[in-house]
């Protein structure tokens with residue numbers, strides 16, 4: 001039996017230059033594996049706790065030495081000696097060592113780092129790719145990428161309310177061809193924005209962050225780029241949004257382009273856009289606790305649009321269960337650090353699939369070069385993945401890993417493509 005021999009942690013930098021945790025596991029066979037933890041900016045109130053030092057003398061309070069010490073002093077002694085292939089048992093041990101509902105004691109960052117590093121060490125021990133180790137022979141489908149090419153909201157300072165304007169290349173028959181379409185549209189958008197005198201500097205997730213007139217103007221630019229790049233909107237490439245509406249919500253109203261409007265009015269705006277644009281998906285179209293609004297939105301738009309709960313569900317099986325029974329949303333965003341362990345991430349995906357909710361594996365706006373989510377998307381057969389724009393190394397790292405996975409699968413592999421949006425495209 002290959003055992004966990006040591007668990008180390010280090011403080012590294014994420015893509016925003018903010019500290020995050022990296023965990024490294026060494027096994028009794030001398031195998032070393034590591035995993036880095038991502039971090040959000042528009043975080044949901046119900047996410048598991050990301051432990052930060054709050055020591056203003058280091059990294060403006062954002063150091064992660066407390067979480068690091070929790071890995072060293074509590075997680076490591078708890079899991080050393082365990083079978084490295086038993087990632088689910090390792091997770092159980094970690095959750096028991098924490099003992100809180102929201103991982104407040106050890107920190108979701110500490111637990112997740114160990115959880116992911118263990119899965120990676122297990123895969124290496126079995127001489128398998130991570131997606132094969134976790135998903136077995138059934139793991140053969142490549143997800144459709146939702147590519148965030150215009151950034152606004154909390155990820156940019158351009159005054160646009162909506163956080164992410166995404167393209168959805170369902171065309172091409174393979175992930176590789178879909179990636180090519182995304183890249184060509186991204187480069188075309190850059191050219192068009194530049195010609196019109198807008199900035200082509202990029203936001204946190206690598207999308208452009210031009211100071212456009214408003215949300216609709218951003219949608220129109222994306223449409224122009226799709227067409228100019230030679231693709232058919234709605235047929236080859238569709239549109240998706242992450243409104244991150246929790247950020248717009250205050251005292252029961254949404255601040256929308258300077259006006260205060262109700263959740264029904266926000267829903268009416270999406271209904272209008274769904275007529276005017278090939279829009280297939282709206283994520284966090286309403287705020288995280290606006291359950292009534294979500295129920296209404298799902299009733300009115302759920303047959304036409306994929307409605308994705310991110311802050312609403314925070315990858316938490318308990319909140320998802322609530323959402324399923326209330327018929328709020330019809331899809332879930334999956335972020336490993338929102339819940340803080342691999343096992344619970346898988347639980348959320350299984351629950352979603354059992355309720356015919358679609359699943360979108362996702363990065364965070366603060367990322368690293370770690371590519372675990374690419375493997376998870378294939379291993380757990382998520383129809384879609386959201387991992388940012390077509391530039392910035394921490395984003396392209398995930399796309400490049402999906403290319404490798406597609407290559408490794410060869411003839412056994414397939415692209416989710418249009419099937420990911422059955423009934424819509």
Ligand code: PGA
Nearest residue numbers: 039040041042043364365
């Ligand atoms: P975050 O943004 O990582 O800053 O939360 C991503 C998202 O909202 O989907």
Ligand code: ZN
Nearest residue numbers: 242283284310
């Ligand atoms: Zn989101």
